[in-house]
Amino acid sequence: MRYAPTKNQKFMQTHINKFLIISVLALTISSKTYTQTSSQNNDIWLHYFGKNMLTKKLSFTLEGVARFANGFSEKQQYFIRPSIDYQLTKHLVGSLGYSHYATYVYGSPAINKTTIPENHIWLQAQFTHQFGDLKITNRLRDENRYVGIAVKEADGSYAIDRYAYRNRFRYMLLLNYPLIKDEKKATKLFGILGDEAFFNLGSIKSTPNADSDVGATFMNQNRIIAGFGYNINPHHQIQLSYIHQNVWNFTDTIEESNPTVRLSYYTNFSFAKK
Template sequence: MKIMKKIIALSIFILFLIHPLIYAQIKSQNNNIWLHYVGKNKVSKKTFLTLEATMRYANGFKEKQQYFVRPSVDYQVNKTLLASIGYTHYNTFVYGNPALNKRPIPENHLWVQTNFTHQIGAFRLTNRIRDENRWVGLATLKPNSNEYIIGDYAYRNRLRYMPMVTFPVLKHEKSTVINGFVGDEAFINIGKNAGATLFNQNRLILGLGYVISKKSQIQLSYIKQRIWNLTDTIEETNPTLRVSYLTNLDFTKN
């Protein structure tokens, strides 16, 4: 129990640390809507194949913000530790005023992740750490033209840390029907190509989940997203509504 208290105290402390007081030269705001899917598929006693995908819009549905596709292989090391390796393909569009990009920017990530879970009474505490190796498209002007093209890719390294607490809100016949969750995720630039700012993004997350069955759930989240560009000249603060559909299928059962 003492260890659990230390973990909770450390998580709360980090939550305060990851709201940096960084002031960019230009500040903007976009009201986002994200459509999100996560499918977890058990294929052996300890192995899972997961597919995550999202389509993100800025300023309602007026502008495309970003999409990604993220397959991964997950291994349940023990009761509390889930280890993963995966790939993500992103495409970030030109949106907002001012826009962060000159043209749509592709990214390819290879990443490793650990997810620690501890049950403390009715509360489930998770600590997710992801190390992302990123290859980010660089927009350059096409010779003798005003058109931007992807001329090359730059390697960047980013660390993501997300503590999350999940708890029951409404139960029926001893089963949770609606759960709540609160957390925060920090995106930290590391390595020699980290840029002018330590933080790439930060997301404060609050939400509710409706448990349809043991195999599926719908979640509605409010996310306060903050983004800083590589040179720290633009900062976005984006109130975001995320609608998620989660599935959990077991292919080991006949």
């Protein structure tokens, strides 16, 4: 006798299929073309994410990351990312945020000639659903990027001359499942698995100039994520993750394939009146 899948089973299968499709798409696009040079860096990312409830629905979030390439031997990137978030429905949070990046010269070959600053204004929608113990998060972010353009000086060095506008869309699917609970049934240890894809929006150009709104490739980055987290208490959490990051540069001449370890510290506080 055959049983029809339940609504929850169909929903979970849809998200598993999404994860597989994104991963296969990233692997397909990451196939090296004859014009690409491959680069690999063994990265370490130190990550902080703090959520602060201001009212029952309104919150302020501050995120910051220091990234290093090839152990701690080279600075790779840092960013700071504040945002205002609002709980629109039980399952949906909307955010308006700003990001400031600095990406350094690292790796061989290096993508950058000098440190590149970026400023982003972004909008985000995050959908979260719970199916028993399994939590599924879908996150969509539209980034309006203002990227520093480096020009060569007379002495051979490079300096930031101006900023170019570029638009990028990000989609992340993340699964979270508890592994160990305490005597009060609160989750202590949990596992995470997910994928995040970054897409350049605009008219793809085979030979873009520095001021083009989009580069030579639709895919900008992909990150496959797997790891564990531990809830110290309701306000503090740590995570240790492995991320396999693929990066395609603006002209699609260099592809980075970076095994990455990320150590994250999360805080969650409420200043809302009870």
